[in-house]
Amino acid sequence: MFILDHNDQEPLYKQLYKQIRAHVLSGKMPAHAKLPSVRDLAAELSTSRNTVDCAYQELYAEGYIYSKQRSGYFVSVLDHNITPLSLNHEPRKQRRPPQPSPGFAYDFHPARLDPASFPAAQWRTCFLECLRESSREFSQYGDPQGDWGLRSNIQQYLERSRGVVGEPDQIVICAGLQHGLDLVAHLLKESHSTVAVENPGYHLPRAVFRNNRFNILPVSVGLGGIDLETLRASNGTIAYVTPSHQLPMGYVMPVANRLNLIDWAESGGNVIIEDDYDSELRYHGKPIPSLQGLRPDGNIIYMGTFSKILSPALRLSYMVLPRSLLASFRDLYQDYFSSVSLLEQKTMTKFMEQGHWVRHVRRMRITYQKKHDAMLNAIEQYFGDRATVVGQGAGLHVVMQLQDENPGETEIIRRAAQNRINLFPISATYTTSAPSTTSLLLGFGGMSAAEIGQGIERLSRITLII
Ligand SMILES: Cc1ncc(COP(=O)(O)O)c(C=O)c1O
Structure with a gap:
């Protein structure tokens, strides 16, 4: 009546539990039907008594079967119009972790921190x-x-x-x-x-x-x-x-x-x-x-x-x-x-009590100031008169306003992605439509000074009107 698969990763008692439960719920095993004794079923399935006993215990704990002293286990009375939702589901596919986002060579997202900075x-x-x-x-x-x-x-x-x-x-x-x-x-x-x-x-x-x-x-x-x-x-x-x-x-x-x-x-x-x-x-x-x-x-x-x-x-x-x-x-x-x-x-x-926080703040200010300066230098070097920087001197990002309206933000972000550059659209920070002039939000926290320079150099090429 029941088949246990020794090659299945699922424990034997669980397989047995599920099969008996399915029989109970479908009415194949009617209310008050007597279950085979632990010993008999173990012998029939060539498995240990422990396996059968564990399956029965679980069914008993969940109310699928009841016990009578010295008589064994019997099927409980259930309303067969109500089937647990989980039984109607397709067996679950093997779950895979979400795929990592495509690796960007240069990540200008403003929320990135220095990857080596956590103390x-x-x-x-x-x-x-x-x-x-x-x-x-x-x-x-x-x-x-x-x-x-x-x-x-x-x-x-x-x-x-x-x-x-x-x-x-x-x-x-x-x-x-x-x-x-x-x-x-x-x-x-x-x-x-x-x-x-x-x-x-x-x-x-x-x-x-x-x-x-x-x-x-x-x-x-x-x-x-x-x-x-x-x-x-x-x-x-x-x-x-x-x-x-x-x-x-x-x-x-x-x-x-x-x-x-x-x-x-x-x-x-x-x-x-x-x-x-x-x-x-x-x-x-x-x-x-x-x-x-x-x-x-x-x-x-x-x-x-x-x-x-x-x-x-x-x-x-x-x-x-x-x-x-x-x-x-x-x-x-x-x-x-x-x-x-x-x-x-x-x-x-x-x-905080041990002074790590204050020291860490000091260290981070130096770390990010270097990156900030590298960003400003790179923009100066590769964009020159083509861009104006706004909001420098603090934080983890600057805004770079381009002289030319074209190519616009959408096109630049498209080209950037093709060139393995991640840009966060500044338009997302507007509740109304963004101004027609093109601005880029450039975070510098997540990259080294060298990467910032290379990333800006690449960005300067793809923001040219083609
Ligand atoms: C304006 C602003 N406030 C607060 C936060 C920090 O939010 P949270 O404390 O949820 O990480 C950020 C993070 O990027 C931010 O940009």
């Missing part, structure tokens, strides 16, 4: 120390707002280096910017419906706002950041901005505009979300202090991330909430646990 040795030491010292804590859920030690370290760091004013109880550890924005969006959607975003601007937050049913209001960006006149005239009551390094244009919002934006928030009961994603990476002059530090008790939600300096794969970021939102935040999320692994949080705490 694996120090991270490993901190990780192992945490396992040794804190293993008892790993049997419990951590603090919903995030590990207190990490929040304290972040608070000190932000105060020292970003001029952010706040206490650790205002900090929430998040799993990346979108996670933080999602928490905030839930919190604000009761009393707000329209969020103003920079145009051009970071495209990924828009999905979060959209999924939370916000109206998205694109507001143009100039040298001074988001256009405040447009914002004031609009019905937007939340503004998501990148004032210290506008993405993608790299503009720094001057203090007069910052005060003006704060006034917009204060006078209208509006909220500013300040995304301070890469301000550690400023190569000339002093770092630009945060907007939040200008009005610590204002309606400003400050967001930062470890993705730019340390690793985007860790999914570790944070936000500083204004005191005015703390009670409602805790109220809304009182039944939520933290979404960030406590082990990673503890490791990050140690990494």
Whole structure:
């Protein structure tokens, strides 16, 4: 009645379990029918009793069969009109991991970091120390707002280096910017419906706002950041901005505009979300202090991330909430646990406490400044008068505006891909159509200085009008 295949990778008991289950579900083995004894079936199938016993145990545990003392196992009463969905499925094909994306020789994506930059040795030491010292804590859920030690370290760091004013109880550890924005969006959607975003601007937050049913209001960006006149005239009551390094244009919002934006928030009961994603990476002059530090008790939600300096794969970021939102935040999320692994949080705490973080920031600033300079030199050398660079001096990318409108972005990206160059379309950062002049968003984090030079040289050839 049953056939066991010794060459099959599936264990014998599982094969038997599945065959009996199929018989039970199809009605071939009717309700209350007695199953053969373990010994008899084992002998019939020339297999061990253990195999039959395991199959019966599993069927029994799942309710396909029941047992009667000293009589053996019997088929349970089932409604044959209801068949488990899994039985209707085709057998699963062997799963293959997703194919890696085609290898690019030159990758100008702005989110790439230096592939050799992750401080694996120090991270490993901190990780192992945490396992040794804190293993008892790993049997419990951590603090919903995030590990207190990490929040304290972040608070000190932000105060020292970003001029952010706040206490650790205002900090929430998040799993990346979108996670933080999602928490905030839930919190604000009761009393707000329209969020103003920079145009051009970071495209990924828009999905979060959209999924939370916000109206998205694109507001143009100039040298001074988001256009405040447009914002004031609009019905937007939340503004998501990148004032210290506008993405993608790299503009720094001057203090007069910052005060003006704060006034917009204060006078209208509006909220500013300040995304301070890469301000550690400023190569000339002093770092630009945060907007939040200008009005610590204002309606400003400050967001930062470890993705730019340390690793985007860790999914570790944070936000500083204004005191005015703390009670409602805790109220809304009182039944939520933290979404960030406590082990990673503890490791990050140690990494900061032991001074690795500050040293790493310093090292990365030097590493990326070299790449940044290599990018500017290469553009100067290979494009000369054909291009103007915008937004240099900070971060991990620059914008290169071409003198000629042709070939346009789509054609350049097509040619680039043919030449194994990866380009992220700057048009994706526009909510409206991008200007007719051609601009390229050029990240330099992921390539060596030599690769940057070669990549720009290749790019200069393919951007010629043919
Ligand atoms: C403007 C901006 N904000 C934030 C981030 C970081 O996001 P996350 O913390 O989700 O990695 C990025 C990453 O590219 C970014 O470009």
